[in-house]
Amino acid sequence: MPELPEVESVRRGIQAWAQGARVDRVRILDPRILGTTSNRLIAPEAPARLTAELTGRELASVERRGKFMWLPLRHCSDDTASGSAGGDAVAEPSPARALSVHLGMSGQFRVHESTDPMHRHTRAILGLERAGRERLELRFVDQRIFGHLGVDDLVDSHGASVPRSVSHIALDPLDPLYDPERTARRIQAKRTGMKSALLDQTVISGIGNIYADEALFAARVHPLAPTQTTRISRIRTVLAKAEAVMRDSLAQGGTSFDALYVHVNGESGYFERSLQVYGRGGLPCNRCETPIVRERFMNRSSHFCPVCQRKP
DNA sequence: ATTTTGTCCTGCGAGC
DNA sequence: TGCTCGCAGGACAAAA
Known part of the structure; x- marks a missing residue:
């Protein structure tokens, strides 16, 4: 059961692979992971919406509070250039949205090559493109589907920027601001x-x-x-x-x-x-x-x- | 307002 | 052998 030490181990584990990577493909194999443990009503368009939100984004870092993890999103530099047509050259804006992740009871993140055999309980796959390095896949595997993936606004909470869905969560004992x-x-x-x-x-x-x-x-x-x-x-x-x-x-x-x-x-x-x-x-x-x-x-x-x- | 209870989910092992 | 039942528990809505 992933608690703080397990989630932190996973955070460290995926950081080297995910940080700075660009999401080039998203597959939601079981839309139920887009819901919460209490809200199992998944809108039919939810997988497409999440896919659109993530595809082409760069994963800025991997953060954690308690058992919650999130990966702030930012526009890739080339996307920004084509998006703001002829606009003023603005500095990279701080990430306003993040991919939020909870492992629930049985959630796992696994790093794979795309040709690797698929684990039975794979619920979602993020294809990652990394400058000068080989492509890889971040696979979310979750037997019991208590885990969750979503994209959320970043808001201020307890002196840090966290997804809105995490803003009510207290600081954990490993947080520098924990009192x-x-x-x-x-x-x-x-x-x-x-x-x-x-x-x-x-x-x-x-x-x-x-x-x-x-x-x-x-x-x-x-x-x-x-x-x-x-x-x-x-x-x-x-x-x-x-x-x-x-x-x-x-x-x-x-x-x-x-x-x-x-x-x-x-x-x-x-x-x-x-x-x-x-x-x-x-x-x-x-x-x-x-x-x-x-x-x-x-x-x-x-x-x-x-x-x-x-x-x- | 705060605290407790029920629900979601799947696989496995005990018991009949 | 094959079935049913109970159990594992994180987070949150609902009930108390």
């Missing part, structure tokens, strides 16, 4: 459990079910500990552990449980072997040997040590 103290106070102001707060992408972004469980274990805090009565120092610790565990994971290329998360070249990350509680229900706690408990609440599995993480 852990402010985040801790916001969490304490909520009336909910600690795990719910960590998963609220408008409070802190990038944390999903795996790293929420791992951070709470590392901080010795129960997932259902009420935010309001948890001491601010404990909340600070949880945030520090969340950041630490995600940085560790990133250094190991992220967590790969199965073939659902892989790098752009198809290789897996190695953080799974470092997980302390997630996926370890019934196995002994690495600190106290007590069997790790797996319980379902919030419609999700939560994994924790009943001894190390005292009940609220």
Whole structure:
């Protein structure tokens, strides 16, 4: 399940290939990836519209906030020259639109040559033309179609330019502008459990079910500990552990449980072997040997040590 | 207003 | 053997 470390791994993975490339071909194989998880009504003309928006554009960079990625678009220099017929020579305008990407549960970006065999769950293909280098394809593969592709206006949010669809997402712990103290106070102001707060992408972004469980274990805090009565120092610790565990994971290329998360070249990350509680229900706690408990609440599995993480 | 619940989707494995 | 059922969970609309 791609969370911050996995998405950042993918961002770094495609950056070298995508940055500065020109989109010369777009194929939408399954239009459902153009919708959101809650809006599956795809206008019939949506694929053609996205294709028109992207074709001929240059991908300026690859950005990320939390689990969201986007690639700001700009007109290629030759396009600009022919487009502004006889107009004043203006400086390259800052990108106003971006290709926005969410990997959902099972989304992957894979770098391929166009002759490579097609993966069964390929949902979209961007053909990339790169000055002086061979053509390649960026393929969006997504088994469960929780992922999303779209083109969106760039707007200002938390001191950065992000797609409108990302503007409500909070800064993540790897963002230079991230403020852990402010985040801790916001969490304490909520009336909910600690795990719910960590998963609220408008409070802190990038944390999903795996790293929420791992951070709470590392901080010795129960997932259902009420935010309001948890001491601010404990909340600070949880945030520090969340950041630490995600940085560790990133250094190991992220967590790969199965073939659902892989790098752009198809290789897996190695953080799974470092997980302390997630996926370890019934196995002994690495600190106290007590069997790790797996319980379902919030419609999700939560994994924790009943001894190390005292009940609220 | 804020918090919780339900929904989307596919493949796989357990159980009968 | 073949079927059904449950499970995996990110984000968001809807309900509470």
